[in-house]
Amino acid sequence: MTELSRFKADFFRALAHPLRIRIVDELRSGELTVQELGFRLGAEQSTVSRHLAVLRGRGILNARKEGQTVRYSAADATLFRLLDVARTMFNHQLSELQTTLADLKHGNSR
Amino acid sequence: MTELSRFKADFFRALAHPLRIRIVDELRSGELTVQELGFRLGAEQSTVSRHLAVLRGRGILNARKEGQTVRYSAADATLFRLLDVARTMFNHQLSELQTTLADLKHGNSR
DNA sequence: TCAATACTTGACAATATTGCCATATTCACA
DNA sequence: TGTGAATATGGCAATATTGTCAAGTATTGA
Structure with a gap:
């Protein structure tokens, strides 16, 4: 809706x-x-x-x-749970970014 | 930070x-x-x-x-988890609103 | 090569958000 | 009643977001 x-x-x-x-x-x-x-x-x-x-x-x-x-x-304390889930998403993003950077460093890209 | x-x-x-x-x-x-x-x-x-x-x-x-x-x-599928948590918060808000309205109706306010 | 399809993007006007100053408003206390 | 302390808010300039039109890029297939 x-x-x-x-x-x-x-x-x-x-x-x-x-x-x-x-x-x-x-x-x-x-x-x-x-x-x-x-x-x-x-x-x-x-x-x-x-x-x-x-x-x-x-x-x-x-x-x-x-x-x-x-x-x-x-x-509502659920607010903090929401922010914690958001933090999880950021961590995932940062991990991926790290992986990407490491790949680039080792010439594993493209 | x-x-x-x-x-x-x-x-x-x-x-x-x-x-x-x-x-x-x-x-x-x-x-x-x-x-x-x-x-x-x-x-x-x-x-x-x-x-x-x-x-x-x-x-x-x-x-x-x-x-x-x-x-x-x-x-990242965590996104959907985030939205679900948000939905939980909305439901809490709506419940409270309902309670408030019911209280008003019965003259229990102030 | 030409035209069609799927998508993106520059430009721009309309609208919304933000930070700050000055001015309320509300309350405590002499 | 008068003063000060804590918070809220009107006003306004600076900045950001949004939707749309028109034009651009990329891909497919005749």
Whole structure:
């Protein structure tokens, strides 16, 4: 169905930014405030807040207001499983690249 | 590391389009030509070709030239596992949404 | 060699994303 | 009430993505 593919595309688009990937990675160990994230990632407060809004908007992160601060966390631990599977894919790609390079080195190509 | 997060973001960006999601889904059952994909997805040939180029550029798809046609396939079956995990996340989200709606209906909110 | 078929790609306008500054907004506390 | 701290957001320029048309490449077969 087209509707579902749009949902999925929106979801992946939410992850399609280096800072947002790093935000999610930082949240593996639990909740963090906007400030803490900004400090750890060395990014402007307004920039971090914008990216958090994107992730929150897709239901990827939860925001919990506590006094003046807002604590963000992963809405679903499955997110980390997804990132782990992605890492597996990268490793496969890197392995293939290595093999290709080794083949080239030994003149085994073409 | 920042380098890896950029790689990951690029990867997810490659999947961040409805048509590309549908292309990958069509390839679950095996190789398809550009034409076949265009027909199944009801999209212009040049448009399909562009999106295939994006997926190929990220190493997500392989292209195999055979005579006049080019057959595309997933470079790594892990891709489908990734999409399945993503589907799991959507289901969780939908379940939560359903719960929220039910709660609203019964006046259990706030 | 010529024409047809399958695909790719340059060019370009339309649209979307991003980062940052300045300005809200919300809350705590004197 | 007034001040400061934490977060969110309007506005905007810079940049990236997208779809389409037209033109290009490559292959097949007459």
